[in-house]
Amino acid sequence: MDIYRHPTFDMACEQFDLVADRLEIGQVERERVKYPKRALVVAVPVRMDDGRVQVFSGYRVQHHLSLGPTKGGLRFHPDVTLGEVAALAMWMSWKCALTGLPYGGAKGGVACDPRALSIGELERLTRRFTQELISFIGPQIDIPAPDVGTNEQTMAWIMDTYSNHHGHSVPGVVTGKPVNLGGSLGRREATGRGVGYLVGRAMDVLGMETRDSTVVVQGYGNVGSVAAASLAKHGAKILAVSDAFGGVFNAQGLDLNALNEHVEKTRSVVGFAGADAITNAQLLELKCDVLIPAALERQITAENAPRIQCRILAEGANGPTTPDADLILDQRPEIFVIPDILANAGGVVVSYFEWVQDLQSFFWTEAEVVDKLFRILETAFTQTTGYAKQNKVSMRMAALTLGIKRVWEAKKQRGLFP
Numbered sequence: 011m012d013i014y015r016h017p018t019f020d021m022a023c024e025q026f027d028l029v030a031d032r033l034e035i036g037q038v039e040r041e042r043v044k045y046p047k048r049a050l051v052v053a054v055p056v057r058m059d060d061g062r063v064q065v066f067s068g069y070r071v072q073h074h075l076s077l078g079p080t081k082g083g084l085r086f087h088p089d090v091t092l093g094e095v096a097a098l099a100m101w102m103s104w105k106c107a108l109t110g111l112p113y114g115g116a117k118g119g120v121a122c123d124p125r126a127l128s129i130g131e132l133e134r135l136t137r138r139f140t141q142e143l144i145s146f147i148g149p150q151i152d153i154p155a156p157d158v159g160t161n162e163q164t165m166a167w168i169m170d171t172y173s174n175h176h177g178h179s180v181p182g183v184v185t186g187k188p189v190n191l192g193g194s195l196g197r198r199e200a201t202g203r204g205v206g207y208l209v210g211r212a213m214d215v216l217g218m219e220t221r222d223s224t225v226v227v228q229g230y231g232n233v234g235s236v237a238a239a240s241l242a243k244h245g246a247k248i249l250a251v252s253d254a255f256g257g258v259f260n261a262q263g264l265d266l267n268a269l270n271e272h273v274e275k276t277r278s279v280v281g282f283a284g285a286d287a288i289t290n291a292q293l294l295e296l297k298c299d300v301l302i303p304a305a306l307e308r309q310i311t312a313e314n315a316p317r318i319q320c321r322i323l324a325e326g327a328n329g330p331t332t333p334d335a336d337l338i339l340d341q342r343p344e345i346f347v348i349p350d351i352l353a354n355a356g357g358v359v360v361s362y363f364e365w366v367q368d369l370q371s372f373f374w375t376e377a378e379v380v381d382k383l384f385r386i387l388e389t390a391f392t393q394t395t396g397y398a399k400q401n402k403v404s405m406r407m408a409a410l411t412l413g414i415k416r417v418w419e420a421k422k423q424r425g426l427f428p
């Protein structure tokens with residue numbers, strides 16, 4: 011499958027092959043479980059504010075269709091490629107299977123810099139991209155959600171474009187919408203809140219306390235900021251946070267309210283008065299109790315893994331740790347890893363709740379959402395720690411094995427058509 015060639019896709023395949031070896035999945039079945047079912051690449055012409063027409067590349071990959079419709083985020087970022095999206099779709103499959111959701115994985119995106127586009131250009135880009143995808147998505151086919159560079163407004167435009175095409179409102183076509191349009195209470199906070207919950211559970215296992223623990227977050231976006239807030243609420247000290255432009259550090263702990271005001275005004279953490287500047291590379295190596303990479307893939311590598319100084323590595327981002335780095339972390343039992351497909355699963359779990367609420371036109375309270383979210387995460391955490399302990403494997407190997415095994419079994423049970 012050379013069309014997907016990309017370092018992140020190779021990394022996802024490498025992780026898969028390790029599990030497939032463990033489960034002794036035969037060669038033919040291995041390919042069937044591993045490779046994406048289908049992918050769409052589209053040219054997205056957009057009229058820019060100055061009258062020019064610029065053509066952007068858009069992608070959507072649906073990894074497998076064996077357990078239900080596909081589900082996964084849409085990323086607007088300059089580095090989006092088919093291979094990156096395919097890797098992210100594959101991880102979504104294992105994540106949905108690990109948490110018992112009736113979905114295959116998907117992912118999509120547009121190679122663009124959303125910060126360099128006006129709001130009008132962003133809306134036209136989103137609507138045209140949706141139009142190009144129109145027969146490829148739908149509540150029973152594939153349901154996009156926010157990811158890096160997209161948000162509730164993006165989902166509202168997609169829902170509106172899709173609904174206009176069908177002649178009636180179809181809220182179930184996307185999740186992560188504004189609550190007013192059929193979004194779920196607690197969806198925006200779900201991923202970060204889930205990270206916070208699972209860090210708490212890891213601390214229980216390790217005999218640690220959240221109060222006065224120290225936390226470092228790479229990527230102060232949706233996931234990172236909510237994870238930081240949920241741990242701070244329980245008394246943790248947030249030592250450092252960063253974004254694509256740099257980081258800020260305060261050994262006494264950052265004042266998150268003041269920091270959020272600064273980010274609101276300047277759209278970056280950089281220049282925050284209550285802290286010193288720090289680079290993203292330095293931030294990852296800070297001594298802390300909890301390190302939360304919540305930005306992009308391949309941040310913890312064989313190069314910096316020996317110098318990471320945390321007790322808990324909670325992967326808010328998808329694929330932040332390379333397989334080479336994993337080999338090093340496997341030799342460092344003092345670091346408890348909460349792997350991405352478990353750590354950030356809160357987002358897709360509440361997206362599932364949103365989809366269910368939309369299909370039934372019956373909406374839940376935030377307390378119901380959070381209670382059901384924590385129950386699902388608790389089960390996935392218990393199963394993963396249990397499997398890791400019983401089989402003497404890493405938490406990543408345990409989580410991936412549980413997820414991949416379910417997809418493999420579903421394919422065997424359904425058989426081969428025709």
Ligand code: NAD
Pocket residue numbers: 156157158159160201228229230231232233234252253254255290304305306307326327328354355357358
């Ligand atoms: P976001 O766009 O809200 O935030 C991303 C943050 O990362 C921004 O602050 C950005 O400036 C920063 N960033 C980008 N490049 C960086 C770099 N090279 N170094 C440091 N910081 C950088 O996106 P998000 O939704 O918070 O997603 C973050 C990660 O979490 C991604 O890996 C995404 O796939 C994953 N994730 C998101 C969700 C969700 O519900 N949003 C769910 C599961 C996983």
